[in-house]
Amino acid sequence: MLDEHKAHKAVLAYERGWLAFSLVMLIVFIALIAYTLATHTAGAIPAGKLERVNPATVRTEGPWANPTQAVVQTGPNQYTVHVLAFAFGYQPNPIEVPKGAEIVFKITSPDVIHGFHVEGTNINVEVLPGEVSTVRYTFRKAGEYRIICNQYCGLGHQNMFGKIVVKE
CATH class of the missing domain: 1.20.5 (Single alpha-helices involved in coiled-coils or other helix-helix interfaces)
Structure with a gap:
């Protein structure tokens, strides 16, 4: 026991x-x-604070409508670039920005999901119709950077490229 x-x-x-x-x-x-x-x-970004656009009118209204005015200087060494990702390209193309400037990319799509990946950088965002994807980056080296779509977006997906030209 x-x-x-x-x-x-x-x-x-x-x-x-x-x-x-x-x-x-x-x-x-x-x-x-x-x-x-x-x-x-x-x-x-808190829920409900996302920037949204109307995908049906984004090509004709707002900052994405005119590709010649897509790059806007917002400060002494700061620029905002409004990029439209569509089947099967990017607008504006090419994008010209100065070396060493802080660049804010605001990217949206009028049609389907796209990707916005800038080779040689850590820029990699998913672009959804009706939503604005925002990413900041400072290019430290001058040169050309290729933009590729890394989200399957249709039959011409493999041909969807863009270019960023970083000038001295």
């Missing part, structure tokens, strides 16, 4: 140890999730 009592106490202690370990791990995981949400979503 005494051995059974000792064995029962040992099993209870073992179970309590695992229960305590599980609770500590649960608290650690919850703390990590809370920390990640607090720090990694601080600069994100």
Whole structure:
């Protein structure tokens, strides 16, 4: 009887140890999730604050309507570029920007989902009809950068290219 009592106490202690370990791990995981949400979503755009456009009129109204006025200087060394991704090209094309300037790309589509990937950079966004995808980048080197669509958008997808010319 005494051995059974000792064995029962040992099993209870073992179970309590695992229960305590599980609770500590649960608290650690919850703390990590809370920390990640607090720090990694601080600069994100809150829900409902996304910039939207009407895909039916984006080609004829607003800043995407005139490709000759798509590159706008917004500050001393800052530019906003309004890019329209459509089947199967980009407008304006080519995009000319100065080296070292902060460029804000505002990209949208009037038709289907497209990709906007600038080779040799970390610019890679998904472009949805009716929504404006915004990305900032500073080109440190002059030269030509190719834009490719990395979202299948139809039969001419493989021919969808654009070009950014970064000038001294």
